[in-house]
Amino acid sequence: MTSRFRLPAGRTYNVRASELARDRQNTEVVCNILLLDNTVQAFKVNKNELGQVLLDIVFKHLDLTERDYFGLQLADDSTDNPRWLDPNKPIRKQLKRGSPYSLNFRVKFFVSDPNKLQEEYTRYQYFLQIKQDILTGRLPCPYNTAALLASFAIQSELGDYSQSENLPGYLSDYSFIPNQPQDFEKEIAKLHHQHMGLSPAEAEFNYLNTARTLELYGVEFHYARDQSNNEIMIGVMSGGILIYKNRVRMNTFP
Numbered sequence: 001m002t003s004r005f006r007l008p009a010g011r012t013y014n015v016r017a018s019e020l021a022r023d024r025q026n027t028e029v030v031c032n033i034l035l036l037d038n039t040v041q042a043f044k045v046n047k048n049e050l051g052q053v054l055l056d057i058v059f060k061h062l063d064l065t066e067r068d069y070f071g072l073q074l075a076d077d078s079t080d081n082p083r084w085l086d087p088n089k090p091i092r093k094q095l096k097r098g099s100p101y102s103l104n105f106r107v108k109f110f111v112s113d114p115n116k117l118q119e120e121y122t123r124y125q126y127f128l129q130i131k132q133d134i135l136t137g138r139l140p141c142p143y144n145t146a147a148l149l150a151s152f153a154i155q156s157e158l159g160d161y162s163q164s165e166n167l168p169g170y171l172s173d174y175s176f177i178p179n180q181p182q183d184f185e186k187e188i189a190k191l192h193h194q195h196m197g198l199s200p201a202e203a204e205f206n207y208l209n210t211a212r213t214l215e216l217y218g219v220e221f222h223y224a225r226d227q228s229n230n231e232i233m234i235g236v237m238s239g240g241i242l243i244y245k246n247r248v249r250m251n252t253f254p
Contacts, residue, residue: 029091030100033058034075036128042100051094052087058105066122071108081222084108110218112238114208120201127156127204130211137178139216147184149210150176151191155203161192 029047031054032040041061045054051072059067072085074095085094085103095101107129117123131153133139134146141149154171171185195203211217219235219242226232232250235242243251 029095031095032100032102033072034102034104035062036105036125036132045091047092047095047099048090050087051085051089051091054085054091055087062105062125064121064125066117066119069107069109069111069117069122070125071106072103073106075102075104082220110212110238112212112218114205114212123201123204123208127153127207130208130217131176134177134211135175139211139214141177141214143184144187145210145214146177147187148191149207150174150184150188151195152198152203152207152210154188154192155195155198156200156207158192159200160196160198161189166192 027046027048028044031043031045033043034040041058043054043057043061045057055067055072058072059070064070074083074085083094085091107126110126111117114123114126117126130139131149134141134149153176154174158166166189169185171188174185176188177184198206216235219237221244222234222236224232224234226245230245233244235244240252240254242249243253
């Protein structure tokens with residue numbers, strides 16, 4: 001049977017082309033990616049493609065060259081443990097619910113020393129990630145360290161402190177830590193004075209150098225149970241595996 005049929009007025013209809021278009025429409029899905037600047041970008045991809053295809057599309061959109069540090073985390077996963085999009089498995093086997101899918105672009109591997117990051121833009125993405133983790137309480141941070149980090153973040157965004165421009169209350173629209181106390185802004189402003197002359201890139205680098213001293217910097221937690229069926233948390237980081245029980249570190253496996 002021919003694949004082309006004669007239609008009225010001399011028009012023809014290509015069955016194979018129509019089928020391909022329909023199949024493509026059925027396999028194409030929309031993935032909404034929450035980026036680290038809190039914007040959402042939608043990407044279309046064939047669900048039969050490997051996860052690496054979607055990753056490459058996002059990396060290209062961000063113009064990111066140091067790609068091995070980053071990944072896509074499943075945002076609508078119902079489990080307590082974070083799941084990452086596997087670059088070597090088909091997208092359809094990893095995203096179970098209907099399109100559009102929601103994923104978070106995140107730092108997956110944290111370097112112990114920011115000097116190892118070659119690109120300023122990579123460091124900027126790290127900077128956004130850590131800011132977000134501290135604000136959400138995902139990365140616990142002592143009060144004084146949080147104030148210092150916040151002052152570097154302000155220096156990066158606003159530049160040098162100016163008495164004429166940075167009037168009292170100039171930090172009122174910013175949030176840096178959960179349940180931020182009222183006097184926290186005063187601490188940030190006091191430290192902001194001390195960063196005169198730092199460029200945005202230098203402020204962000206100082207931010208990363210300070211953040212890496214935090215106890216749980218770069219640790220990804222997974223819920224588990226020990227041999228006695230007690231709840232524990234397994235922390236995965238670049239330096240090894242950490243075992244926590246009741247928020248107390250019990251073991252370290254370098």
